[in-house]
Amino acid sequence: MKTLVIIPSRLSASRLPGKPLLKINGLSIISHVYKKAQEADIGEVFVAAEDQEIVEDVRKNGGEAILTNKHHKTGTDRIYEALEKLGRTDIELVMNLQGDEPLMNVEDIQNLNSQMIKTRHDLGTLAAKINDNKIFENHNIVKVITEQSLDHSKFPKALSFMRKLDKEINEAYHHLGIYCYNVEILKRIVSFKQSQNEIKNKLEQLRALDNNININVALAKSSPIGVDTEEDFIAIKKLMEYNSQ
Numbered sequence: 566m567k568t569l570v571i572i573p574s575r576l577s578a579s580r581l582p583g584k585p586l587l588k589i590n591g592l593s594i595i596s597h598v599y600k601k602a603q604e605a606d607i608g609e610v611f612v613a614a615e616d617q618e619i620v621e622d623v624r625k626n627g628g629e630a631i632l633t634n635k636h637h638k639t640g641t642d643r644i645y646e647a648l649e650k651l652g653r654t655d656i657e658l659v660m661n662l663q664g665d666e667p668l669m670n671v672e673d674i675q676n677l678n679s680q681m682i683k684t685r686h687d688l689g690t691l692a693a694k695i696n697d698n699k700i701f702e703n704h705n706i707v708k709v710i711t712e713q714s715l716d717h718s719k720f721p722k723a724l725s726f727m728r729k730l731d732k733e734i735n736e737a738y739h740h741l742g743i744y745c746y747n748v749e750i751l752k753r754i755v756s757f758k759q760s761q762n763e764i765k766n767k768l769e770q771l772r773a774l775d776n777n778i779n780i781n782v783a784l785a786k787s788s789p790i791g792v793d794t795e796e797d798f799i800a801i802k803k804l805m806e807y808n809s810q
Contacts, residue, residue, distance in 0.1 A: 567608060568607045568681075569660070570659075571613050571659060572602060573613050573643040574616075584665060595614075597805075613633050641755060665742065668801060668805070669741065670787045670789065673691055674743065677691055686747075691743050693739045693741060701730055705793040710723070719784070722781055722782070726768050760772050
């Protein structure tokens with residue numbers, strides 16, 4: 566099965582405007598994510614951006630980017646437009662790697678792709694074990710509850726995704742910003758209106774669950790933080806600068 570990686574990106578993020586072009590070690594966050602996707606070597610990589618500045622930055626750093634409409638409500642809708650613009654009929658899987666995940670583990674990306682090829686499920690994602698109570702309390706970090714406990718041999722269905730955990734939930738995982746769709750399922754998801762659940766929780770994956778599309782979850786080796794806030798950016802910048810010394 567042939568996979569295409571598309572990274573959605575925009576400058577107008579509400580919590581940290583301009584974040585795709587913030588620099589770490591002289592390279593923008595979006596270009597760091599692009600390089601991660603390239604390292605995974607599972608297929609061609611494109612950035613789908615609503616801003617010309619992002620397109621130019623990615624191209625300047627040797628990547629490929631597509632300018633998309635500014636009116637998309639979610640990254641899923643944006644990557645579908647990019648897929649249509651590319652006009653590729655040979656693609657069976659689309660990997661949506663969020664543009665604010667520069668610390669995503671390359672092996673985890675590869676593992677999600679292999680699980681999707683092996684199982685032929687409709688839609689897959691990754692989650693990691695939570696070892697830090699701050700993650701449970703942080704509403705910027707999305708959690709997922711699965712049908713079975715996660716281990717590296719399983720790929721169970723997600724029951725629900727949330728930002729805020731109820732006290733009685735005792736087994737939840739840190740949901741990572743990555744999805745892998747069967748192309749036909751991606752088409753179906755973007756044909757649905759945003760669900761009330763999705764709008765209320767600001768979680769685009771709920772549109773799939775609300776329309777009876779299963780999301781299977783693979784266990785990730787690492788639990789990277791995405792860049793949601795100024796604090797996240799400072800923490801990730803320190804870590805990446807330290808690791809590059």
